[in-house]
Amino acid sequence: MIKAYTLKNKHNIEVTILNLGGIIHEIKTPDREGNLDNIIHGFKHIEDYTKNDAYFGAIIGRTAGRIKEGLYTLNNKDYKMPTVDRGNGLHGGANGFDKKMWDVEECLNSLILTCVSTDGEEGFPGTVEMTVTYTLTDEDELIIDYKGITDQDTLLNLTNHSYFNLNPKETILEMELMVNSDQLIEIDDVSIPTGNLLDVTETPFDFRTPKKIGRDIFLEHQQLTNGGGYDHPWLVKGDVKLKLSDETTGRQLIMSSDQPCVVLYSYNFPLEGHKNHQGLAIEFQKEPDSLNHPHFTSCILKKDEIYTQQTVYKFKVE
Numbered sequence: 001m002i003k004a005y006t007l008k009n010k011h012n013i014e015v016t017i018l019n020l021g022g023i024i025h026e027i028k029t030p031d032r033e034g035n036l037d038n039i040i041h042g043f044k045h046i047e048d049y050t051k052n053d054a055y056f057g058a059i060i061g062r063t064a065g066r067i068k069e070g071l072y073t074l075n076n077k078d079y080k081m082p083t084v085d086r087g088n089g090l091h092g093g094a095n096g097f098d099k100k101m102w103d104v105e106e107c108l109n110s111l112i113l114t115c116v117s118t119d120g121e122e123g124f125p126g127t128v129e130m131t132v133t134y135t136l137t138d139e140d141e142l143i144i145d146y147k148g149i150t151d152q153d154t155l156l157n158l159t160n161h162s163y164f165n166l167n168p169k170e171t172i173l174e175m176e177l178m179v180n181s182d183q184l185i186e187i188d189d190v191s192i193p194t195g196n197l198l199d200v201t202e203t204p205f206d207f208r209t210p211k212k213i214g215r216d217i218f219l220e221h222q223q224l225t226n227g228g229g230y231d232h233p234w235l236v237k238g239d240v241k242l243k244l245s246d247e248t249t250g251r252q253l254i255m256s257s258d259q260p261c262v263v264l265y266s267y268n269f270p271l272e273g274h275k276n277h278q279g280l281a282i283e284f285q286k287e288p289d290s291l292n293h294p295h296f297t298s299c300i301l302k303k304d305e306i307y308t309q310q311t312v313y314k315f316k317v318e
């Protein structure tokens, strides 16, 4: 049975998480006038997440993003994961971590989610034990900590797939975005990384100085054509790696992460009944398809090593 768990802090910020996929169903934060709104784009009813083709709010694993043809070689052995996106592997296969029922433990201001992924699941070796902890602080931060161990060498590269909209009455095009990144990972026409890094200077992908998401999204650019809009990995740096703000409501989201890359998806291909650009998926992770590009950060987790990832979402209003 799908169950919802809510964390609440002293400023009335509320975060609701599901046992299914560890999905962030809602985050309610105040606007300038103190009105609470849900700033997560997803489904209204929690039962609807049983078919979640947009990966709304979910934990993504074992591997976030695309793997070309679902193929990779590890320790001289060839592996193939299910190919669910135009002949390529995406978001951990056909039944990734987003579709799992996680065990949830409530602990003060945290929710501790655990699951086991068995050896061979979705074409990945090793039995992996995962713990994902959601913590809501009185400093208005949602902290997501990921931890994983394996009994054989395997791949692990997790993210959360929440779509944010700080002014949910509108699309995301009027929100201002800052991404602390000089380099974009080029994608081909089926959204697979080519391995090339593009300098963002004087391109629609330059968000070093904050600008509205809608400013350049409809410009002529081969990369925008390939993604149908923004649907790309950026290499990120610095403490504050991303900042989203909305003038109308005064809401801000400031993000930091120990990950080298963020994939931003401007919801270019909405589900039936949804509109384009109703949310911005912000996915901190290691570079997708890294095993097929030696200059990307490795996502191999060796037996007896511990995988960790931390991403912090700070909510502000000005």
Ligand code: FUC
Pocket (backbone or CB within 6 Å): 053, 054, 055, 191, 231, 263, 265, 281, 283
């Ligand atoms: C994102 C994208 C995809 C996809 C999906 C729902 O992360 O990179 O293109 O369609 O999630």
